Amino acid sequence: MTAQDSDGGLPGYAEEFDAPEGYLDFARYGPPSREVLAVTAAALARSARADHDTVNDLMRAETRARDSAARLAGADPERTVLLPNASTGLFHAAFGIPRGTVLVPAGEFPANHYPWRRTAALGRARARSLQPDAFGRITPDLVRAALTDDVVALSLSAVDFRTGFRADLAALREVLGPDRLLVVDAIQGFGVADLPWQAADVLVTGGQKWLRASWSTGFAVLSARALDRLEPVLTGWTGVEDVALFDDREHPPATGAQRWSITNLSPVTAAALAAALELVERTTVTAIQAHIATRVDQLVDTVRGCGGEILSPTSHAERAGIVSFTLPGTDPATVAKALHAHDVTPTVRATSLRLSAHASTPLAAVDRVQAALTSLR
Template sequence: MSPLPGPGGLSGYAEHFREPDGYLDFGRFGPPSADVVETTAVLSGRAAHATAGTVDELMGYELRARRAAARLLGVTGAGGVDQVALLPNTSTGLFHAAFGLPHGTVLVPAHEFPSNLYPWRRAAALGRVRPVPLAPDGLRRITPDLVRAALTTETVAVALAAVDFRTGFRADLAGIREVIGPDRLLVVDAIQGLGATEQPWTAADLLVTGGQKWLRAGWSTGFLYASERALERLEPALTGWTGVEDAGLFDDREHPPADGALRFSLTNANPIAAGALARALELVEQAGITRITGHIRQRTAELIDTVRSVGGLVRSPTAEHERAGIVSFSVPRTGTATVAEALAAHGVTATVRQDEIRLCAHASTTLTTVDLVHKALHSLSR
């Protein structure tokens, strides 16, 4: 297999990115690195000039991406890669979870992102699991104590985001894992945290993520991690032809599900997307997730201070152990549209919601970007 383009001497993670100063919309989309862009172009070029070995060569990047994902999660044993399967998005993995649980109730935060709501509703409509809304506390947090209080004998799983998409609150995955006990599954949507925070990811029984946000791998990239407990209890209800044993043997028989997480495969992964994901994950590995998260924490703290300097109301957690890279805020007596216009006028790209603004900083976010936010918000008082 030919090597993918590499960064050469890694002198700084930020040097691999090209987004302009002012970009703070990583919770929605993380512009991919120059490495990922080049990888996509190289692999597309190979596909365009296909020879006898091209398809097999390209398909090999799926394993490379799975290995990189396993290392990022800390699943480094001999069978670690077998617990990872590639997915094109988070929703596909959540549908596997919803249709794989055949009975009982699932606790789901009431204000989750819709991708973690619709799969459970669809499964309930077909008589499988039933979602039970889990209301957050007064600070809009889902805590272990809150989960413990909501558990019943019918609860078979808890499904939640590792990082809340609105506030950036970082769930205590280890604490929730402990309170639900060994007889229930923990399903985690990691898309707003993986690549931006360090968490005990394998506390989850089923972890799903897309790669287009904080991992910066581009659209149609992502993966699933399944614990042994998840593999034992989830029915392979949505398993496709590539998720079975001897998938390449076309003998008109139904084959049993594959061992490990590959049983959650529906069809062949896009090998070009797999190559892009592999390169993005390897870049995170080379830079070091601790370095990346440290920079994100610093910029997030600076953005919080900037918002407060104009009297803004920060709705994200301010305690460092509870927050990720998201800062949601509003400015009292100033409409959201007015704040958004000021930010845009100063070259700041943010997520604009009906009643709040969301700023998301990454490791490539410059101090100049923070200064642009400062100027934009202070212009409101003039």
């Protein structure tokens, strides 16, 4: 019996968490580890007894988190910057493009639509809706067909929040060529899906979902092309050169990704993010991804066996940790009530439900889903 086939979560990883066994809502929020809780409490406690060393000591967590994020993304730390959430990174990217058309998939999570609406209102870059195929996928062929001379970028999620479909980032990079930017929201895949993140010119993610760092955590990684082409419109006082020199003059933006910094972030949340990222590094994305794939297979088989219709890809190459489904003839709210009665936590939408398993998810969670869906027959 392999670790991925065991009844519990992934050994060495699952033991770090206390989430209920029926929790299957990681695509919405990932309950943090005991270590994240501990470092958060320790940082807050230290701040309550502040002395002349406290602030400088606590701020070192930002470097730890940035360096770990860069290693996991396969990037240089100088091209990595911590952010409070993924949306902040998307706004930086959007306002950094002065003109042209940006392809944005229809049906994308709203966080990837509003930045482009705001820039269009100011006469900067404009979004053009890109319709997915019949299976809800954005494929390289679709993007190729949509390219016109005015298109300067493509902005999309690495993993679709509705279906769990993972975009082919390497192929999309090739289709776009050297003259267009690829902006990627990695929040539904970073840390749990082994994707070629280096294909992105702008990679943004938040830490509250699959990374399990809780809220107000995240980062961005910028390619050399992005640093060269994106205007630092939203650069704040912490994103410039000679940041500690208060001479009442405007300083030039930092040469690296730090130019996306607006102000100092919380060293408490930086400590939480560092702990979460380092746990992923110790466990490895490969091991985490393999365990999730096993649980997703089991959830797909269970839902189908109970008469459910799967809305997510079933191929390992096309999916991450999300299983979206409907139970024909049964209202999603009714299905959710049955799942709740069996201590299962799904995401409930108006027309479907979403189950998202992590490397800490035990087989017992699948059994709970089966019992809940069977109760509706």
